[in-house]
Amino acid sequence: MLYDVARLEEKMLAAELRGRAELELVHLPSQPLRLGEPPGGGVDAALVRAISLYRAVSSAAVAESWGAAVVNPPVPLMAAGDKLLTQALLERRGIPTPRALVAYTPEAAVEAAGELGYPVVFKPTVGSWGRLAALAGDGEAVRSIAEHREALGGPYKVHYLQEYVRKPGRDLRVICVGGRAVAAAYRVSPGGWLTNAARGARSIPARLDGEAEELAVGACEAVGVEVAGVDLVEDPERGYLVLEVNGVPEFKSLTSATGVNVAASIAEHVVWRARV
Amino acid sequence: MEVDDDALPGELVEHDCGVVLEVHRGPNGSITLKPFEGVEEDWGE
Numbered sequence: 036m037l038y039d040v041a042r043l044e045e046k047m048l049a050a051e052l053r054g055r056a057e058l059e060l061v062h063l064p065s066q067p068l069r070l071g072e073p074p075g076g077g078v079d080a081a082l083v084r085a086i087s088l089y090r091a092v093s094s095a096a097v098a099e100s101w102g103a104a105v106v107n108p109p110v111p112l113m114a115a116g117d118k119l120l121t122q123a124l125l126e127r128r129g130i131p132t133p134r135a136l137v138a139y140t141p142e143a144a145v146e147a148a149g150e151l152g153y154p155v156v157f158k159p160t161v162g163s164w165g166r167l168a169a170l171a172g173d174g175e176a177v178r179s180i181a182e183h184r185e186a187l188g189g190p191y192k193v194h195y196l197q198e199y200v201r202k203p204g205r206d207l208r209v210i211c212v213g214g215r216a217v218a219a220a221y222r223v224s225p226g227g228w229l230t231n232a233a234r235g236a237r238s239i240p241a242r243l244d245g246e247a248e249e250l251a252v253g254a255c256e257a258v259g260v261e262v263a264g265v266d267l268v269e270d271p272e273r274g275y276l277v278l279e280v281n282g283v284p285e286f287k288s289l290t291s292a293t294g295v296n297v298a299a300s301i302a303e304h305v306v307w308r309a310r311v
Numbered sequence: 312m313e314v315d316d317d318a319l320p321g322e323l324v325e326h327d328c329g330v331v332l333e334v335h336r337g338p339n340g341s342i343t344l345k346p347f348e349g350v351e352e353d354w355g356e
Contacts, residue, residue, distance in 0.1 A: 283356055
């Protein structure tokens, strides 16, 4: 298992993997990785659990050079880590998502927002736990946010604007492993418009219906991930829309809310991948 | 400070005044604690 921070999720995964196979823990900040030279003389499968997107993608690439089955592989991890790439792959597959526009200048961002209608969601393409996501109420706010992002430079200069979905104060997190949905929970907002667990959203168990399951599994296939946390929102008119596909999903709150042993499902899948 | 025996390298331990330390293990399994570098922009799910 390749990881950077040992959260409760990584401890649970380590325990489940130890019970099924010989486990090598690779703490990425502590040691270099050698391309083509697996640690311990050989690795059949590698589970990537780095919180940092770039550590996850690069360590997954190194693990592929070892000839290991990598969960998740580097290209799908990158696609899942970039919200714009994810949405493009979902759109291509015909999976419903919130309407979105991309702009490359503050002026074009204001035009895009006007087309989507206010309030509008202004997200960084790479970023997590809702950081730097903004809800803009008018063109002045959009221009101001865009100008600040231009000053930040790099990927922040890609202005990714999404329609604001009037969801019922919650979203649905579905954990998918190996082509099936294994658990689901609603994440209920404590009051704001964001429903990230890291922002204080509360997890409550959800009964997964066929439509949500089909969309979540289809989203994983579109992005190419084997293990993921898929976030869906309920639009009052269009039904479920897929918001995000997380390639290194957190599942602590969901496990505690539903009682489903997500770590065991992931460990079983990784061991299976090592054998096929 | 108390650190669990089963602590993994990379596990975070909170100390007084909000200081967060990261568990590291030496070749003989000995535990050392280093200040945690913090959350970067590309961190998270």
